[in-house]
Amino acid sequence: MYPVSMAKEKLSFAPLMIALLSFLSLILSPITPSWASDGISGKDSFSLEHGEGKGQQLHEARSLRADSSSESTVKKIQCYIPEQDLTCSETKLQQLINEAANTPTVIELGATDTLLTKTLVIPSQADITLVNHPKAPWGTTDSRLTREDGFTGVLVRVEQGGKLTFSANDGGGEVIVASRGEWVKNTTKSVIEVQGEFVLNHGTITGARNMKETNEGAVTISGEGASFIMNGGKVTDNERDLSSNGPQYGAANVMVTKNATMVMNGGEISNGRTRTDQAYGETGGINVMDGGSLVLNDGKIINNKGGWAGGLQAWAWDWDLSKHPERALGQRAKITINGGLIDSNTSNFGGGGVGIFGNADVTMNGGTISRNSAPNGGGVNAMDLYVWGAESTWKEIPGDGKQSGLSTEQWTKISPGSFTMNGGKITGNRANRTGGGVNVVSNGVNLYGGEISDNYGGSQGGGVYVATATYTANLFNVVATKNEASHIGGGMWLCPTGNATINVTDGGAFFGNTAKNYGDEFAHDNYGSAGAYESYFARRMLGGGPVAYYLDGGQGHQRYDQANPGREQVYQDVPEKEKEAGKDYKKKLFQEGLIGESAQKDQDRASSWAKLTITRNKAYRGGGIGSNGNVNIGSKKALSTVAVEKKWRDGAGKPLDLQKIPSALFIQLQGRITTQGKESVFDIGRPVELNEKNNWSYKFSELPQSYLNEPIEYQVVEGQLENTGENSKLIPVKGYNAAYDVNVSQGEDGTKIYNIVVTNTQDVTELVVEKKWVSSDGGPVRGGLPGSIGVQLLADGRPVGDVVKVVPGDDGQWVYRFAGLPKVSSAGKVIAYSVRESAVPGYSSSVGKTEVTKTGYKVVVTNTQDVTELVVEKKWVSSDGGPVRGGLPGSIGVQLLADGRPVGDVVKVVPGDDGQWVYRFAGLPKVSSAGKVIAYSVRESAVPGYSSSVGKTEVTKTGYKVVVTNTQDVTPQQPVKPKKPETPQLSKTGVTVTAALLVALGMISSGVLFVMRRKNS
Incomplete structure (x- = not known):
């Protein structure tokens, strides 16, 4: 220049x-x-x-x-x-x-x-x-x-129908259009005026000064069919008339008006300047007015200064619009931001980055709005003109919309002043007063996605601010975290005319925010003494996780103490019969602060589900969000409830004795959703305890039916709680098989009702008892067994039930099966099963080690005969009572007798080396099959020349002993054969002879009788 x-x-x-x-x-x-x-x-x-x-x-x-x-x-x-x-x-x-x-x-x-x-x-x-x-x-x-x-x-x-393109040689350089307005006085016109098509690939358009016309910029695209495609290059260092009585409704750099279009794919719009005082519609960068449209895909809009808006503006203000609503669509100014950078621009009114005024609509899908500044709406300022706010008061002044008599809904259709955010970043912007990121003076602001971060509001609303009671900002799937208030309301501040509705479906989550004086998450103060409006805070945050609110300072309240949180605060209109003990139910947040308690995993899921994040913003009141109007989060849609009932059954399906079940267990609510063809299952909240006190039942309520229009299904899993706190997890309930019976129905109000019955059937096993009878010699007992035995089942060493009677089967095997036994105890430990046998006379019982089988367990009970012995000692007694010194037989025969009856064969008894006659009957059963002690004795086979006597059976340490005494028979003397008498001489008397003869005969006859008796015995 x-x-x-x-x-x-x-x-x-x-x-x-x-x-x-x-x-x-x-x-x-x-x-x-x-x-x-x-x-x-x-x-x-x-x-x-x-x-x-x-x-x-x-x-x-x-x-x-x-x-x-x-x-x-x-x-x-x-x-x-x-x-x-x-x-x-x-x-x-x-x-x-x-x-x-x-x-x-x-x-x-x-x-x-x-x-x-x-x-x-x-x-x-x-x-x-x-x-x-x-x-x-x-x-x-x-x-x-x-x-x-x-x-x-x-x-x-x-001209209309013509096309101009600026490009450059490969060797470098560019086309520069230099207006030289600072040197050529009275230059008040555009540099380039486009009624046809203008394409800027390379080049610089600069130097406009003192532009005075309305609907004018350094580059002015005007009229139906007019277009500006900017792929590169610069429009920079252009100025409107900067005098205090200068023009209005213009742009320093680019004006797109009267149904013209602009597409910016690259390049730079920078250093544009306009007047600052009463500069209605004056924009430093690009002004889209009266039916014009802009699509910003890439490029930079930087360092512009506008009296009304800094970087971009969508503006349409038809004072007679309410009388001619049919003109609304044709006059609507539209901007779509898909990418690019809007940075370091300044507004003297509102919208340092982007201003939206009247019948205008801006949609942000991507790109960055950063480091811009304005008194209100450092990043974005949206106004629909329905009402105005009175300076330094809290009253509304009717604007064009309210004066027209139309409702807010009707007015929004013709003058939306709308800002829709689906993506991108609004970050690092600054407002001296309200709305560091986004200032809402409209009912057309819908924030669906993107990031609003690191913005500053000098008074209220670091991230987002809603100006007055007529206006509502709608936010969806939002997480507000790490925001900071230097006074109150780290997450959100509500003024006396402000209220908040936080719904469950596509709702929000507030956590990790801080406030210096009170209300880390939420706060209200009676600023202006206007009272308070009703609010509704869902008890579930984005993702379905439960959140409980507690007082955190305010009028008459202490700051929150996690160790002593106080009563839960519920801000809902709950029917009296549904109110829970220990909770305060309110409709208004008034002169108090709140903090939320929620599980970390639910916060993490909320963050991962969030499409819109409001974080690290700062303000005096309302670090994240400040509101003199309405903040609506999520959608009011029909919800789901999940009612869970727990049943306990034994292996046969019969109700279990309460003494035999765990004292408590836990259920974990889970959600299931399919997005982009992939199913995911996630835990919701912490596990809930079921026990006898709550009748083994629980109801989960206020659950969203969908997320981003994708249906959410619900289920539960049960288990025992391992660890506590954030690291808790459920492990299966040992010894039970859980079956889930789910029934889903629809309520009249659209509520989706899940009724889930969880039946825990004991996980059972069996114990097979096998009986072995072992004789004294180690072989099987061949006979004489009892008709039955008694067996007592033992669980962990303690008797279970009565003694059962065990009898042999048809095959002669002694087997008993204890079926349907629980595998684990009520404490969740595996039960060790065994048995104890009732005493069987004559047998010693031994219970083997319990073995694992395919179907359970097996134990072998061995009954070994109790045996004794009978020692037979033999004594030989001579006829004179002394021992027999010789002439003994080589052996004798002895017959064992049991209860007087012969047992076995006659055994041969011989003298030992020591000359003692001893025989040991070993391994003798102690008792009979009838359970009576057997009386053992012996009978000796006849020994010629001896008389045998069996002594009384004696008890010894090892059994019994019996002594058999063999007494030598007395042998009669051989009578001396009388000599042949000489001629006998008669006695002197007959009596003497006769008497002697009788004596002799008597002696003979007696000897014969003795011998016979001995033989008989």
Whole structure:
């Protein structure tokens, strides 16, 4: 740019400069550029005509960047004479443009300024691409379209149906359109006025000053069909009239109006400035007005200063709109932000980054709005004009909408002042008063996604602020965390006319916010003594996790103490019969602060589900959100309830004795959702205890039916609690099989009702008892077994039930099966089963180690006969009572007797080496099969010459003993055969003889009798 004096000097020395350039072009190497870029040529050589009719030369095409038609129809022209005259005059350029007619034409500008003394016109049907002069031997060359002194009109005009494109050579440089408004006084017009199509790939448009017209900017796109596609380049350093009584409804850099369109894919809009006082509609960067539209895909809008809005503005203010609602759609100004950077812009009113006013709509899907500043709405300021706020009071003043008599809903349809945020970031912005990130003076603000972070509100609402009672901001799937209030309401502050509704479906979560004086999460103060409005706080946050609110300071309240939290605060209209003991039920938050308690895993899930995050914002009141109006979070939709009932059954399906079941167990509520074809299951809240006190039942309520319109199904799992607190988890209930019976129904109000019955059936096992009878010799007992035995079941060593009677089966096997035994105890430990046998007389019982089988357990009970012995001692007694010294037999026979009956065969008894006659009957059963002690004895086989006597059976330490005494029979003397008597002499008397004879006969007869008795015995 040149000051006026320099411009004149430049003009006077122009012939000298031209001569010098021509001389240099002759003595330096010939320029032989190649054209090979952006589809202009690169394949075939073609003629490139310069603008003079004489001395035409053919030159090889040079490489240009221009988004024009196909290469076969594009004409390329140089607006200078190579190697002779490198200037491109205004007349020559306009002539080339006019001669191009409707043929797409690329015009290469000269190496010096093209000084414009009148408007350069791109006529209808023309398709012109202007590129800068190629790189010269002495360096990069910019080509300039420069305002000449004294010319105050529009520099370039693209007429309706015409197209102008600015591009650049591959060698560098650009086309610069220099308005020189600071030097050329009374310049009040646009630099470029577009009624057709303007494409900026490369180049700079700069230097506008003192623009005074409404609906005007340095680049003005106006009218149906007019468009501006900005792929690169800059529109920078342009100014409106800055005087205090200057114009209104304009833009310093770009104006898009009257149904014109702009698409920004790159480049930079920067350093635009407007007046600041009473500067209605004045915007530093881009102003979209009265039916205009802008799509911002990429690029930078930075360092602009506007009296009304800084970087961007969507504006439409029809004072008669309520009378002509049919005009609303046609007049609506629209901006769609898909990407790009809106940074470091300043507003003197509202909307440092983006201003939205009246019948306007802005949708943000991506991009960044950062480091902008304004008194209200440092990042975004949205106004629908229904009511105004009175200065320094808390009263509303009717605006256009309320004065029209329309309802807020009706007004929003024709003058939405809407801001819809689906993505992107609003970060690091600053408002001196309210709404560091977003200032809501509209009923058309819907925040669905993105990040609002690190913004500052000097008074209220660091992240978001709602201005007055008429207005409502709608937020969905939001997490507000790590926000800070230097006074009250770290997460959200409500003024006396403010209220909040936090729904469950697509709702919100507030945690981890802080406030210096009270209300880390929520706070209300009676600022202005207007009282309080009703609020509704769901008891479940985003993701379904439960949250409990407790008082955290305020009038008459202490700050929250986690060790002594006090009573839970419920802000809902709950029927009296449904109120729970120990909780306070309210409808209004008044002069108090709140803090929420929730599980970390539920906070984590809320964060992962959140589409909108409000974090690290700061304000005096309401670090995250401040509201003099209504804050609606989520959607009021039908909810779900889950009622859980617990049943206990034994292995046979019968109810279990309460003494035999665990004292308590826990159930974990889970949600199940399918998104993008992938199913996920997640825990909701902490496990809930079921026990006899709550009748083994619990009801979960206020559960969302959907998330982002995807249905959520519910289920429960049960278990015993392992660990406590945030690290708690459920482990299966040992010894039981759980069956879940789920029934789902629909209530009249749309509530989805889950009735879940969880039946715990004992996990049972069996114990098989096998009985073995072992005789004294280790073999099986062949007979004499009892008809039955008694067995007592033992569980962990303690008797269970009665003694059972065990009898042999048809196969003679003694087997008993204890079936349906619980595997574990009520304490959850595996039960060790065994048995104890009732005493079986004559047998010793041993219980083997319990073995594991496929179906349970087995134990073998071995009954080994109790045995005794009978020692038979033999005594030989002579007839005179002494021991028999010799002549004993070699052996004798002894028959064992049990209860007088012979047992076994007669055994042969022989004397031992020591000469003792002893025999041991070993392994004798102690008792009979009838359970009676057997009386053992013996009977000796007859021993000739001896009489046998069996003594009484005696008890010894090892059994019994019996002594058999054999007494030698007395042998009668052989009578002496009398001599043959001589002639007998008769006794003197007959009596004497007779008597002697009788005595002798008697003795003989007695001896015979004795012998017979002995034999008989």
